[in-house]
Amino acid sequence: MRILKTILPILMVVFMQSCAQDAMESPGGGSTGKAGSLARYTVAGPNLNYLYSVSQTQLFVTDISDLSNPNNLSTTNLNWGGVETIFPFQDYLLLGTQTGMLVYDLSTPEQPQFVSEFWHVRSCDPVVAQDSFAYVTLRGNGGCGGTQNELHVLDISQIQYPRQLHVYQLSGPYGLGIDGDELFVCDGKAGLLVYDASNPKEGLTLKQTFPGINAKDVIPYNGLLLMIGDDGFYQYSYTGDKVELLSKLEVKK
């Protein structure tokens, strides 16, 4: 009984510690944080020993087991142009490109293998994913080409065959983030959008909007929404029913 009394609180603390951080921890002792959806780099693989990075046309694998001696392991020509973003998802990499989403398999970490592609019209598009769904924003203006400004919901339960489920019209979206039932979308000059994503198969419901900001990217991080806009760094809490502004760090005027 006494042993239980001692062990139980210890177990609880250990449990809470590992749940408290959204940072990835590897049993080998490596830890990483969380990037925005516009990132071109990600750290993944066993012991977080691999850096995956994308240029416009290539995927690089870099060995970072020894951080003072990084070295390149492989370069994959993607046979696609306009590659812009990278998102680690389970044992895969989801790449956002100007003409679609590419899926690569990381079962052999040094040699990513092409799995599938979901094509879309020409646009800039970051992608994030959770459970069996991927979320992609398409922005058509500026240097991306195309004219579509949309949010796509994809079913990736069978990742070899991504299927489009829903399309929502937006103004000019940039980055996005998903955590639990909440999807956050930076819709450029239209501001920050908050969607209920509890049932992506059925669809998304717009819950809240924060207009008047030129929102660019977000990181949902343990109930804290970290957002960068052209005019500053905004932080919101999303632990309650409503998303609430906590602070703002302004850009020099």
Added chain:
Amino acid sequence: MIKAQNTWKFEEETMAMKFEKTSLAILTVALGMFLSGCYQCTDTYEATVYSPVYLSRAELKNSLKADEPRFLEEPGKIYAKDQLFFIVEDGKGIHIIDNHDPSQPENVSFIEIPGCTEIQMKNNALIVNSAVDLVTIDITDIQNPKELGRIESMFPFEMPLSSSSVEYYETPDHSKGLVIGWDKQVSEKTKNCNQ
């Protein structure tokens, strides 16, 4: 005699009529051209043109520098780890924000990294780009960052800035050095009205 005069009058009228007819014809063609868009209509507008800023390979090698915190100017990519938050100052370096109290984030430091546009982390190290190089930086002591490792010329081309939805980039001339940033200039461009 009268007959001759009549004939002459008739000829005169015909010529006047011909002139009218020709003028009318010309006007019609002109109107047609205008309506069909052969008429040159141009719009002038402002476009942002980006031209490269260069640094030599030798200068890039020792260019990492810890600095006083500075204002955000052109925020780029973002990153969160534990209680720190990082914002790339597009092409210039990284702002380090102490975020242990999210209602009062503190901008505590800046690391100058020429040509930086990307950020990741493993353990206590930043993994960033500096022009075409990949660089790892130990920030166990965030006021004293230390370069750990570098892969020179890892990337074939410089990564675009976050504000990459620009209309015009000047093509870099790599004989001038490595591109570490882009200078913005707003200039006037013209285009056809229907474009």
